[in-house]
Amino acid sequence: MAKIKIACLPGDGIGVEVMASAKEVLQTLATVEEDLKIELVDFNWGSDHYIETGEMMPEHAIDTLKGFDAVFLGAVGNPALIPDHISLWGMLIKIRRELSLSLNIRPARVINGIQSPLHSPRKFDFIVVRENSEGEYSESGGVIHNGVNEIAVQNAIFTRQATERAMRFAFDLARKRESKVTSATKSNGIVHSMPFWDRVFQEVAKDYPDVKTESIHIDALAAFIVTKPQNFDVIVASNLFGDILTDLAGAVMGSIGIAPSANLNPDGRFPSMFEPVHGSAPDIAGQEKANPIGQIWTAALMLDHLGHLNASKRIIEAIEEVTKQGIKTADVGGAYSTREVTNAICDYLISSAQ
Ligand SMILES: NC(=O)C1=CN([C@@H]2O[C@H](COP(=O)(O)OP(=O)(O)OC[C@H]3O[C@@H](n4cnc5c(N)ncnc54)[C@H](O)[C@@H]3O)[C@@H](O)[C@H]2O)C=CC1
Numbered sequence: 001m002a003k004i005k006i007a008c009l010p011g012d013g014i015g016v017e018v019m020a021s022a023k024e025v026l027q028t029l030a031t032v033e034e035d036l037k038i039e040l041v042d043f044n045w046g047s048d049h050y051i052e053t054g055e056m057m058p059e060h061a062i063d064t065l066k067g068f069d070a071v072f073l074g075a076v077g078n079p080a081l082i083p084d085h086i087s088l089w090g091m092l093i094k095i096r097r098e099l100s101l102s103l104n105i106r107p108a109r110v111i112n113g114i115q116s117p118l119h120s121p122r123k124f125d126f127i128v129v130r131e132n133s134e135g136e137y138s139e140s141g142g143v144i145h146n147g148v149n150e151i152a153v154q155n156a157i158f159t160r161q162a163t164e165r166a167m168r169f170a171f172d173l174a175r176k177r178e179s180k181v182t183s184a185t186k187s188n189g190i191v192h193s194m195p196f197w198d199r200v201f202q203e204v205a206k207d208y209p210d211v212k213t214e215s216i217h218i219d220a221l222a223a224f225i226v227t228k229p230q231n232f233d234v235i236v237a238s239n240l241f242g243d244i245l246t247d248l249a250g251a252v253m254g255s256i257g258i259a260p261s262a263n264l265n266p267d268g269r270f271p272s273m274f275e276p277v278h279g280s281a282p283d284i285a286g287q288e289k290a291n292p293i294g295q296i297w298t299a300a301l302m303l304d305h306l307g308h309l310n311a312s313k314r315i316i317e318a319i320e321e322v323t324k325q326g327i328k329t330a331d332v333g334g335a336y337s338t339r340e341v342t343n344a345i346c347d348y349l350i351s352s353a354q
């Protein structure tokens with residue numbers, strides 16, 4: 001197989017630490033997986049770059065990224081120094097928009113060796129398909145007047161094209177799994193976009209008569225993710241609902257620090273981007289406390305997307321072997337550092353190949 005070229009954007013905070021871990025895992029894997037040839041190219045864009053230059057990424061950044069097979073991102077944000085809407089819209093969301101990464105795929109399942117905080121969790125395995133290009137994440141709106149008269153307007157944009165695209169992806173995915181799609185709605189409170197969302201869901205469902213469907217209000221759905229996560233297979237959600245549900249799903253798995261995600265360019269015109277669900281976690285940055293599993297599992301999603309299914313499986317196997325041995329960071333009840341967990345995963349990749 002040809003060499004795959006990955007643009008690595010560690011970003012800020014623990015993004016830098018977990019990216020170093022995941023790169024080490026990828027490099028180790030490439031020494032034992034015959035077909036896997038990887039070139040990892042670093043770009044140190046992010047908040048430090050903003051402080052030096054006034055922009056999160058240089059002007060040519062998007063064109064540069066288009067020359068890669070995939071983009072691998074850590075996390076962005078240094079809220080003590082830069083307002084989050086500037087740093088995230090200047091990098092994370094800019095990349096999602098300009099590379100047309102209109103779907104965000106976020107799996108959540110029980111990981112061997114990681115205890116869910118739920119009292120007696122049943123085995124669960126679901127995937128959230130998050131619409132990733134519009135919805136509540138929108139630049140439409142503004143702020144006018146000031147003082148007591150100040151008004152902020154934020155418009156949520158729902159187009160038929162993007163809504164239907166996310167739903168069709170969810171139904172196609174469900175057909176390869178347990179054939180059930182749950183739609184996250186809120187048509188009892190949001191009177192225009194959510195009844196539209198429900199209508200498109202019902203229309204698309206007609207093309208998939210073999211797939212079971214249900215529509216659940218996002219508030220109840222959040223509760224059900226806690227009380228019966230085993231009931232879900234594929235959940236399709238708007239940008240904000242999907243964002244919130246997947247931090248919750250991460251927590252139900254055991255920690256937001258283990259949750260992965262793939263931002264897909266569905267027509268393959270541009271590279272897709274892979275990033276963990278979590279952010280830059282300034283509260284633990286620089287302390288060797290960051291769980292590297294979210295970023296490492298995300299590397300597995302990236303390899304899977306690029307056709308390296310075996311290499312991807314080996315990463316997941318290595319993660320679960322190491323967690324089963326109890327080599328875990330503090331967020332999932334362990335006493336090991338980022339480096340120790342990373343080393344253990346790399347060691348397993350080498351020893352299991354011999
Ligand atoms: N994809 C991205 O680039 C994202 C960036 N952000 C940005 O990150 C910054 C911090 O945001 P927060 O809301 O605090 O969310 P966060 O996800 O960074 O952290 C939330 C909590 O989870 C913990 N946590 C997160 N990842 C962890 C890991 N790998 N291991 C162990 N614990 C972990 C943190 O220590 C913190 O207590 C902000 O600037 C925010 O805008 C937030 C989410 C996504």
Ligand SMILES: CC(=O)C(=O)O
Pocket residue numbers: 088243277
């Ligand atoms: C910013 C963030 O948490 C997300 O879009 O996933």
Ligand SMILES: [Mg+2]
Pocket residue numbers: 243244247277
């Ligand atoms: Mg998020």
